[in-house]
Amino acid sequence: MPLLVLLVFGVSFQALAQEPHASIEVSAKDDYITCWKQPCVLVAGSKWSEKNPNGVAIAVRMGVEPIATDNEVKGILTNDFKYYGVTNIRFFFEQNDAIATGIAFHIRGGTDGLYRVTEMREQVSKLAKRAKNDNPLFIQ
Numbered sequence: 001m002p003l004l005v006l007l008v009f010g011v012s013f014q015a016l017a018q019e020p021h022a023s024i025e026v027s028a029k030d031d032y033i034t035c036w037k038q039p040c041v042l043v044a045g046s047k048w049s050e051k052n053p054n055g056v057a058i059a060v061r062m063g064v065e066p067i068a069t070d071n072e073v074k075g076i077l078t079n080d081f082k083y084y085g086v087t088n089i090r091f092f093f094e095q096n097d098a099i100a101t102g103i104a105f106h107i108r109g110g111t112d113g114l115y116r117v118t119e120m121r122e123q124v125s126k127l128a129k130r131a132k133n134d135n136p137l138f139i140q
Helices: 002-017 040-051 071-084 122-132
Strands: 056-062 091-094 102-107 110-115
Touching: 040 056, 040 091, 040 102, 040 110, 056 071, 056 122, 071 091, 071 122, 102 122, 110 122
Parallel strands: 056 091
Antiparallel strands: 056 102, 102 110
């Protein structure tokens, strides 16, 4: 059974590493925040996205046994959003006590999901489309 788990995670991580475009070297070190009310990254992401209507805030709750590092998560998502034309991106990281890493996306104060690392890339194209929406109803 442990071999099967390693194979599944190995295949999942390998899929994350395969990108259709060039990688960007990034550091998540300065994106970590702390607060007394949990989950603070979700609140911070929502607030930031309200003030940046055509941006995407990405709240990352790092698990204690992540299959990807914080720098890898940031690099992959930054690269993917830029590929779809969204460059106004802000990350908020916190260390969680759960096993896996959870990722939520914020656009105009709203929250989309709490996704696992293996699911995060599937969301990028639809979220980028929402963030780039220039309908006057959505622009402040």
